[in-house]
Amino acid sequence: MLAEGLGARIHGTTVLCVRRDSKVVMAGDGQVTMGQQVMKHTARKIRRLFNDKVLAGFAGSTADALSLFERFEGKLQEHHGNLAKSAVELAKEWRKDRALRHLEALLVVADTKTTFVLSGDGDVIEPDDGICAIGSGGPFALAAARALAKHSKLGAKEITQESMRIASEICIYTNSSFTVEEL
Numbered sequence: 001m002l003a004e005g006l007g008a009r010i011h012g013t014t015v016l017c018v019r020r021d022s023k024v025v026m027a028g029d030g031q032v033t034m035g036q037q038v039m040k041h042t043a044r045k046i047r048r049l050f051n052d053k054v055l056a057g058f059a060g061s062t063a064d065a066l067s068l069f070e071r072f073e074g075k076l077q078e079h080h081g082n083l084a085k086s087a088v089e090l091a092k093e094w095r096k097d098r099a100l101r102h103l104e105a106l107l108v109v110a111d112t113k114t115t116f117v118l119s120g121d122g123d124v125i126e127p128d129d130g131i132c133a134i135g136s137g138g139p140f141a142l143a144a145a146r147a148l149a150k151h152s153k154l155g156a157k158e159i160t161q162e163s164m165r166i167a168s169e170i171c172i173y174t175n176s177s178f179t180v181e182e183l
C-alpha cells in the first residue's frame with residue numbers, strides 16, 4: 001500500500017493561457033492527484049512573478065515546479081523582467097544542469113506582450129495564436145479555447161474560464177476549482 005500511495009507519482013493538471021484584445025489570462029485547476037486518489041482540491045498552480053508583471057503556471061511534480069518558479073524568478077530579476085531572455089536562459093540551464101534535467105514539469109509564462117511554454121528538453125515555444133495549454137487536460141482546454149476564440153466574441157477571461165470548465169468535465173485529473181490571473 002505504501003509503495004502505491006506515498007511513493008506514487010503525482011499526475012495531471014490543466015493550465016491554460018489565452019491572449020486576446022491586449023489581455024492575457026492564465027488559469028489552472030486546483031486538483032492534485034496521487035495514484036487513484038485526489039489529494040487536494042485547491043492547489044495554486046499559477047503564480048504572479050516579477051512585481052506582478054509576469055504570470056507563470058506549471059504542470060507536473062509540485063516540488064519540481066516550485067523549484068523552477070524560483071529559478072525563473074531569479075532569471076527575471078537577472079534580466080530586468082525580459083521574459084524572452086529569462087525563458088531562454090532558464091530552458092538552457094534546465095537542459096544542461098544534471099539535477100534540473102530530472103525535474104518533471106512544464107511551465108507556461110506570459111507577460112503583457114509574449115507567452116512561452118518551457119520544458120526541460122530546452123523548448124521555448126511561443127504559440128502562434130497566443131493560446132497554449134499544458135497538463136493532462138491541456139489538449140481539451142486548448143481545443144475549447146481555440147474554438148471559442150475563432151467562433152465567438154468572448155473576451156480572454158471568459159474564453160479561459162469556459163475552456164477550463166470544459167476541460168474539467170472531460171479530464172479526470174482536472175477539477176473546477178480554478179485560479180485565474182489576468183494582465
